[in-house]
Amino acid sequence: MLFTFLIVLIILFIIGMPVAFAMGFTSVFLMWLDGGIQYANATQRLMGGINSFVILAIPLFLLAGKLLSVGGIANRIFMFCRVCVGFLPGGLGHVNVTSSVLFSGMSGTAISDAAGLGPVVIKGMKDGGYDKGFASAVTAASSTIGPIIPPSLPLVIYGVAAGASVGALFLAGILPGIIMAIAMMMLVAYYAKKNNYPREARPTFPLFFQALKGAFLPLLTPIIIIGGIYQGIFTPTEAAVFAVLYALFLSMAVYRELSLKDLIGVLRETARDSAIIGLIVSMSTLFGNVIMRQRIPMEILDFFTASVDSAFVMLLILNLFLLLVGAFMETIAAITILVPIMLPIMQTFNIDPVHFGIIMVFNLMIGLLTPPFGMLLFVVSKIGDIDVIQLLKHVFPFLIVLFAVLLVITFFPSLVLWLPSFGS
16 A cells, blocks of 8 residues: 555646645555445535644635735834845845745745845845845845745644644744844845845934834734734634735735736635645545554654664655655645654654644755755745856855754754753
8 A cells, every 4th residue: 555655646746736636646546455345424524624723824814924925014124124124235135034934924825925024125235236136146045935934824734734733833823033134144144245245334323213113003013913812802813814914904004006907916816825725724634534544654763764763864854755846846746645654663763743734845945946856946036036057056155054954853853942941
């Protein structure tokens, strides 16, 4: 069954079948081999996968991120960060990174971060005297912070698949996200001194106050969301509802940069993306149930436990495996397929599911920057008007930095679990 499972799934991926249908077909095929297709059970599993209060957070955070991307928020965040850190060596590079940190507290996905902020920050850096390769590389690399710092769509998907607390996962991502930003800013400072990149003038207090005034309301978004979850005022799903209402209020009532026509387009795009994700989650629930009945994860677990007896060694193996997967597979699909398989391994080696959730998403974010299917490379190359191969050369030093941060959060779990421990 294990051999059949792997062969069927790989063949379906190779011939280009969409991930959701590949998982569904593999599940039905395994059921048929096991003695017959249990239609009633299969239907219940499919519906049960999306009949969840937590799952409601997915379309809501998607909608909030899209509203904030088109509602005039990106420019205000960029201008505020420009005043705050633009005077440092390589100023606009630091502005790029810190803008991603702040915007990640609203968008929830790396692609939304790149698409929303990318045109603003890349243009700003080009106009400021930076070459487009460096500007595009900083934008692509800093966009990976989006799904680490909450709210995070991949962490919601992982929480549902692993049965882990989404609130704890959100808190766990804050420190790793900050470490990522600091590491990237250190690299930006190095290249700024090496290439003599310009820096902004030190801001005056009136200029700072003006920038803060413009960005103040958007900056409240992540504070209210995380603070509300931490204080128990609302659940992650209820926080997503608030994020949507707040984004609508800012975009349409305060800044008035989102028209009714734009809103209809955003709703249509969100509905399409939510349907795709919902189908993947639904199929993955059936998929997980079938492979558990066939004891496929247990067979994989037996293989690892026979050759590995250390949690650290196992984490290193899983990191290498996830880095490989991330280079070829879309993030949400990878999470929904792999979590049911890896869950028994985590339990056997006493790996905290919250800790592993951050590690898994971090690995998959690095995958977005690596060929052959690194989506961030393609998105940013289009925004920055640069060849993908040329962009990859500039991104490579940032990949080294991200690998170093990955090792730090892997082998120092307290950095991940410290904040969730206060919320427990």
